Amino acid sequence: MEPGPVWFFTKAIMSTLSQDDIRQFPCLEAEIEKLRKTLYSIRDVVTGAEKDQVVSCKSRDWLGHLKDVLIDLDDLVDDVCVEAQRLKSKPKEVCFFSFNLPYALSMNCKLKGIGKRLRNVAQWADYVLSANPRKEVVDSWSGHAERTHSIVGREAFKERIVGRLLDSKVAQAVTVIPIFGIAGMGKTTLAQLVFHDDRIMKRFEPRMWVHVSDEFCLKVILERILESTTNKKRENLEMNKLMEKFQKEILAKKCLIVLEDVLKLDLKEWVDFTNLLSVAARGSRVLVTTHIEYVAKAVAKSTDLDHYTLKSLNQEETWALFKEIAFEKGQEVKDLEIMEIGKVTVEKCAGVPLAIKTVGSLLSSKNPTKWSSLMRELSEKCRNKDSIHAALELCYDHLPANLKLCFAYCALFPKDYEIDVQELINLWMAQGFITSLDQSQPLEDVGYKYFLSLVHRPFFYAIKKDELGIIRRCRMHDLPRNLFANSVADVKSMLSKAASKKIDKSILHLSFSFHSDFMHHISTLLLKGNRLRTFLLPSESLLSYKEKMGDSICYKIISCFKLLRVLDLHALGIKTLPTSICKLKYLRYLDLSQNSIQLLPLYVTRLQNLQTLKLSDCHLLKELPKGIKKLINLRHLEIDGCWSLTHMPLGMGELTSLQTLPRFVLSKKYQSVSSRGGGLSELNKLNELKRSLEILNLEHLNDAVSDKETANMGEKKNLQELRLRWTRGSNKDGEQLDCLKPHANLKKLYVIGFGGVKFSSWISSLTNLIEFTLFDIPNCQYLPPFDQLPYLKYLSLNSMSALEYVSAGDNMRFSSTSYSSTSTPFFPSLEALTLNDLPNLKEWWKMDVIFGDKPLPSFPHLSKLSICVCPKLNSMPRFPNLEELVLQNASLKPLVETVMMIDMAGPNSPKNALTTSTFSSSTLASFSFSPVSDLKSLSISRMDDLEYLPKECLQNLTSLKKLEILFCPRLKSLSLVLQYLSSLEHLQIENCNEFDLSNYGKQWKALGSLNSLLIGEIPKLVALPKELTYVHKLTDLRIRKCSNLVALLERMDSFSSLQHLSIVECPNLVSLPEGMGKLTSLQALKISGSSLISQKCKREIGEDWPKIKHIPYVEIDYIR
Structure with a gap:
């Protein structure tokens, strides 16, 4: 069994007592040395006590007393570190003459008192732990990289579910399909694979996923469905309005709804839910996962339940899954003894996938020499427990102490809560749960390894990943949560009214939900919870404006809980912060988002320990405090949605630990000197920035190059997304853009309002770019070559009135003499292309100059193309694999070119033979046609001269399923093409006066x-x-x-x-x-x-x- 939380506290305090900051107070050294010796004397026996506490009341009581002392000691040591940092932040000459002697004397007295308490507890160690010999503990844990596992043994079952969902012969308009099986059988994993199957994604729109759990409440389910489909925060609507809104969302649509983990079923609510689905299109489906048999039977009705019951894996499947998880790269080892131990151990898992994954992940983290002892432990546990509970308990017992704390901390979140992974890591970091001996490795990266280890165990599962595969949102598995999340007594989630009765001084971490007696709970806490380190509001507030707590509740919380490390006050209607907030000197995480704050007061900058400051969606916030540079430990400043910010404060560039900064606002030139903020150079040293950064008001940048004012963007190697925004561009913007060259690791680039004539050539150096968007670029005439970018998937060019050619002849990477079919593919990964509001765009290239009589290159993987308001566009690169095409106020020529596989270039080009309004049979008959078999959706709109769709064009669109024709006033008929549209499923014709x-x-x-x-x-x-x-x-x-x-x-x-x-x-x-x-x-x-x-x-x-x-x-x- 691995060390537990008390051991972790002991080790962490010993580490802090050895830091240089503590040594700034020489008069404390004697007491600190005594504390170190006492802690060392009990450190190695704490592990035995934590193992023995399950059966021994003496061990449990002793650990409780020790923990109380350690928590108070941790507060005192933290206090010393805060004071030391305060002194270090002052100028050297001031610091030398301002040694805080009264503080040192007072602290020395407190340390003596806590030392005496600690020694009293230590004296009882040998008596209490006489049955547990001392053992040196080595914290050898290291994080695991995330592993992805195939769906071993479930392939046929998955195909059965997919087949049932796609079966058009099913009689019911809306069919309910259950996935039934005991806990740990992989129902959620299977449902996720089905949900994301390409065939399912193409058939159903919208697709909705709701985690139901213990209570089948129709109102909650509808709210969650609407929240997921509309991407809008939950509204507190009346039931009738909610049902009406839901039905409008699914009306006439073929939808798929997954109800995950339904544990109870209110039959009336269920009938009401299925009745609401009557407005959905025939063929809509509901997929229900449950381990409760009566629920499965109730929703399945006449369906053979056995047909949809997940059974245990057989011996061969069990070994295949275990092997994939326990062994490196899923390969069997040569050591026959290890193989035999593995086979004997996995037999105890009884073919339950969650048990197999749990045991496999545990063994993969251990030296094979310890496998036999783990096998014996599992066998012992299996005597009194089923395989899944035994496996989970074994895995939890062997979690390192800090991971136990990290997991237990998650009990603060409501059951089935969707957790933001980065937020979770920041909370762990605020509590000191994340430690690293490697000072060069960011704690956030270590924290993500912690998280992946818990996913691998598996205690969490991913529900949302970004395009790079990073898990952004997750949920706790119910079984581990129910078994172990409340194992640490100082974590309390007050999600029910009865919970306030159980509060006592031992509670360190507390979370609230918003409900009517919120204020009563707060008043109870004022009396009982003065040791709180966490005050969290994980749920979204559904309180009306009148019910908002406002400044008074903020004042009460801040005044009474002086030891807080985490304070969440989001969405409470707060307008001002009380001055007493500066007394929260231990505070590391402060959430003030979604409040009505206009100015953040200067005294906030006294919170020197602050690591995370959340101000998201404070729409009225105008400025950050001028002394923000004092927050030397700040790592995450979340100001997305702060639309009223006018500038960044001077000195912000000194926050060199900053990793999150979504917006950087340059001050406007006409602002007064006193209100002007820091310039672009404030970004110079912020090289740890990650994820996304938007720089606004770039038009107010003063002679960036001559002043050598540089953002040093090229050094920000961890930045994934960059947005550059000019509110009012000018032709001088080119120099500004040149000095903003980002690092080659950048994945997404958005440029808005740029006024330069020529775009910077550095775009071609962004070899990892995935998405590139230009918007409102009025003067740019052409772009530098970027067709060779290997990973570019999404390209969007919008509102570029001067653009005539995407690429000009003098900057092409290939020409008529160099281009050949064997050269590097043209836009090798591009999947989606948008050309919008480009009124002067004629062609992609000046083709006569560049290619001569050579064939045009094609987009090899382009599947979505939108051409809107490009009336002069005559020619495009071909797109033979296109699936979706939108043409609005644009020529049909690009479509005809691709369908006919002709080239609109060279001396024999037919490009002058085709016009927007005339596509005669005699003109087209001479060209060779090749079916564009992949095109499934075609939308044509605002083509004022279009009279007929060319038969020769549409007769080759053999897979076309969706055709939309809008605002074509001269279009007369589809009589020439209707007979060729045998695959068409959706036809829309609107605003065609002559039709x-x-x-x-x-x-x-x-x-x-x-x-x-x-x-x-x-x-x-x-x-x-x-x-x-x-x-x-x-x-x-x-x-x-x-x-x-x-x-x-x-x-x-x-x-x-x-x-x-x-x-x-x-x-x-x-x-x-x-x-x-x-x-x-x-x-x-x-x-x-x-x-x-x-x-x-x-x-x-x-x-x-x-x-x-x-x-x-x-x-x-x-x-x-």
């Missing part, structure tokens, strides 16, 4: 796959064409703003699959056809802005009400 839907005859039969039809603002539409009844699979029909429409189809009952019908602002539509009553599949009907028919459809009294009363969801003029 005529009649006279298509039996061509509608070709649309055998069409399930969604949207028609809007088509003046010539008087009645739906009777041939539309050939479209038997139609499930969604929407008609809006067709002012001359007077009748729907009389034989509406021919639409046997129709589920959703929407009629908006069709004032001349008189009545609904009789066939409406026979549409048994119709789930939702919406009518608005159509007064004649609205009157006839009034509930119970309308003339047409009998035709529609069978429909589950009816909304007339926005009223249900």
Whole structure:
């Protein structure tokens, strides 16, 4: 068993007592030496006591007394370090003459008192621990890199679930599929793999994931679904509004909802939930994971539950999974004894994947010589416990002490809470749980290794990763959380009203949820919780503005809890901070985000220990305190969403430990001298910055080069994302941009408002760039070559009015003499390209100059292309693998070029033969065509001269599933192309004044796959064409703003699959056809802005009400 939390405290204090800062007070040295000796004398026996405390009351009581003393000692030692840092921050001559003798004498007296208490506790060590011989403890743990495991033994089960989700033959409109199995069988892992399967992602939109857990509360589930789909913070809506909003979100959409870990089921709430799903498109699915059999049976109904029950892995699968985790690179070792021990050990796991992973991860972290003893421990535990609990307990017992503390600290978060990993690491760091002997390694990196080790155990699991594979958000596994998260008694989560009754002086770490008796809990704490080190509010506040606690509660908390290391006051409506906050000298983590603070007072800069300061979304905050450079330990300054900030304070560049700084605001030239802040040079020494940085107001940069004012961006090797923003650009911006060259490690670059004529050439040196966006660049005429960037996936060029060519002939990497098919691929990784508002863009290159008669290169991996407001664009590189194409106020030529595989270059180019408005058969027939089989979505809009879509073009789009045509006033018909659209599933035609839907005859039969039809603002539409009844699979029909429409189809009952019908602002539509009553599949009907028919459809009294009363969801003029 590894050392526990008390041992960690002992070791940490001993380490601090050896630091140079302590030695600044010579008169304390004698007492400090006594403390060191006493701690050393008990250090090695603490481990035995922590192991023995499970069965021995004496050991447990002794450790409790020792811990009390150690906590008080830790506070005193921290106090000395704070005072030492304060003295060091003063000028040397001042520091020499200002030795704080009264402080030293007072502290010496306190250390004597705590030393006496410690020696009294130490005297009882031998008596209490006589049965536990002393043992030298070596803290040999090292963090693990994250490992990814394949889904061993579950491949067939996964395919079964995917097949069921995709099965179009399923009779129900919305099907519920359970994944059932005992805890630890891998239900969540399997559901995640299904959720992210490419086939599922293409079929379902939206896809929603909700962790349910102990209580099936419909309101909470709907709130979480809306929060995940809209990416907006939860609103405190009434239930009716919430249900209405949810149904609008899924209306006529083929959605997938995963309800993870459903442990209880309120049948009424469940029925209400499934009823709400009736408005979703046919083929929508709900996937439920649970280890409770009655829940699985209730949701499965007639489904064979055994078909969806996860069973234990067989012997071969068990060994394969264990081998992948326990052995380096998943390879078996040559030592037969080790192999045999591994096989015997893994047998104890009974084929449960979580137990196998847990034991495998433990053994992988241990020397193989210790495997046999671990096997014996596991066997002993398996006598009284099932395999999963035994494996988890063994793994927890062997966690290093600091990891036990880190894991136990997570009990502050509510069950199923989505934890921000960086925030979690910052909290651990604030409590001193993260230690490193390597001073060059940032504590954040060590903390992430800690976290990965807990993921590997596995006590956490990832729910969100960034594009680099870094885990950004996670959740605790329920089983380890329930078993061990509350094992450290000083951690308390007050998420229920009864919790306040259990508070006592031993509580060090406390979290709150927002509820009505919040103030009562605070008053209780004032009396009982004066040793608090953590005050955390992990949940989002749903309090109304009137209920916000404001400045008074802030004052109470700060005044009473002087030992806080972590203070969370976010979203409490605070406007000002009390001066007493400067007395929180131990504070390392302060969250003031989402408050109404306008100015951060100067006395905040006295918090010298502060490591993390969160001010995100303080929209009214105008400036940071002038003395911010005093916060010498600050590592994370979160000011994203602080839109009112006018400048950065002078001296900010001295915060050389800073790793998080999302925004840097340059002061405006017309500001007064007193209010001007630090310039760009403040960034010079901030070379530890990570993740994202945005520099604003670059137009106010004064002669950056001549003044040698440099941000030294090239040294910021850990920066992942850079945004450079000019509010008002000028042609002098080129020099400014040249001095902002970032490090080659940069992954994302955004340039906004740049006024220069020429873009800096350093873009081609960013060899790790993944995303590049330019926006509002009015003067730039062309860009430097960057087509060889190996990892660039996303390129977006927006609002560049002077751009005529993306690349000019004098800066091309290849030319007519050098370019060949064997050269480096053109944009080798580019997947998405956006060209938006480029009114003068003619071609990608000056092709006659560059290529002569050579063929144009192609984008080898481009799958998404959007060309908007590029009316002069004549030619593009080809894109043979395109899947989505948007053309708005642009030429069809690029599409025709790719479809026909012709080159719009050279002396024999046909580029002058094609115009935007005329695509004659005689002109196109002479070209060779090649099907663009991957194109699935095509959107064409605002092409004023377009009359017909070229048949020769669309007949080759064999995979086209979605076609949108908007704002093409001269477009007359699709009669030439309709017959070729056999794969089409969604057709939308809007704002086409000359468009005529009649006279298509039996061509509608070709649309055998069409399930969604949207028609809007088509003046010539008087009645739906009777041939539309050939479209038997139609499930969604929407008609809006067709002012001359007077009748729907009389034989509406021919639409046997129709589920959703929407009629908006069709004032001349008189009545609904009789066939409406026979549409048994119709789930939702919406009518608005159509007064004649609205009157006839009034509930119970309308003339047409009998035709529609069978429909589950009816909304007339926005009223249900």
